[in-house]
Amino acid sequence: MENPAITRFSGVAEGEWCIVQSQAICGDGLAQAPCLAMTGAATAPAADAVWSLTGVSSNIRYTTATERSRLTSAQAPLGRPEARLAALIPIRKNAAWWELAQDERRQIFEERSRHIRIGMDYLPAIARKLHHCRDTGGPFDFLTWFEFAPEAESDFNKMVDRLRVTEEWRYVEREVDIRLKQLNSRDATL
């Protein structure tokens, strides 16, 4: 029985998203591949996959009801036709982060680093979905998927730059930044 909450991301030879750049921000990068495929977990990675990561959509861990209400009213869904660019950012935090109590992590995450507040500044232009993978045993703790129109690319860069200088990011021990461009049917026939 396939768990519909699980998504598999693979670096493959052919797929709907073309990998424009894959950069190690911190720690080891991922092997270079021309394309990214996004499937359910029951689909085995293609034989030519050079990497494969799965994550599960789960309950929120830090966001309050008030913050969620603000996010929900401002955010755009995935799959907008104009959102032809995407980014997949796998992250692993260090043991010191995971040893912190819930209130200590929340303090760093939002009260001191303004993670949610920074993200809010880029809504609705940047659509986002978080996939968890710490408890499922992969090499990362989170896989965050972002979609945006080409006009929002410089804003996306500003957002990740702002996040990467926060106190929260001192706990990040591995981060890969994969940028993608959608290969739609019109492009494919050119």
Place this chain on the structure above:
Amino acid sequence: MENPAITRFSGVAEGEWCIVQSQAICGDGLAQAPCLAMTGAATAPAADAVWSLTGVSSNIRYTTATERSRLTSAQAPLGRPEARLAALIPIRKNAAWWELAQDERRQIFEERSRHIRIGMDYLPAIARKLHHCRDTGGPFDFLTWFEFAPEAESDFNKMVDRLRVTEEWRYVEREVDIRLKQLNSRDATL
């Protein structure tokens, strides 16, 4: 590569813990088995296993630093020789619980239901370890393992009775209460 944080619990014909009683508190129970085996995830369940559940030891989700400090100073470890009784309580919470924001779940869990506070009343007699399984796709969200001496059994019963009447427990949609007795080497040779 085996993840050492994963534990597999199986209902089997022979194992170190004898199942004294297995009772459905809410929702479906688990098939009856004479014994319980506790192994790493890389060990396949025995061929005669009638059920098998895995959980992962993970970061704390609601406990504050102050609460953790109180718990740590009061609690006893697993594996005490006098702790010849145990309980495994698999629980699943409903969708309404998981839809709540983090602060709403915390409010119900501790400020209104006193989950941590109630548990504290039974330290150090009742030792406890929580295994998570919501994100790994099993039929439960948590598997909690408790160990205690026979003298603490009535206190253990009081503790679970107090928890089961809380607001938090209104969100529990499946709960099985499995009681166990350790089969030590002395018993085994009788």
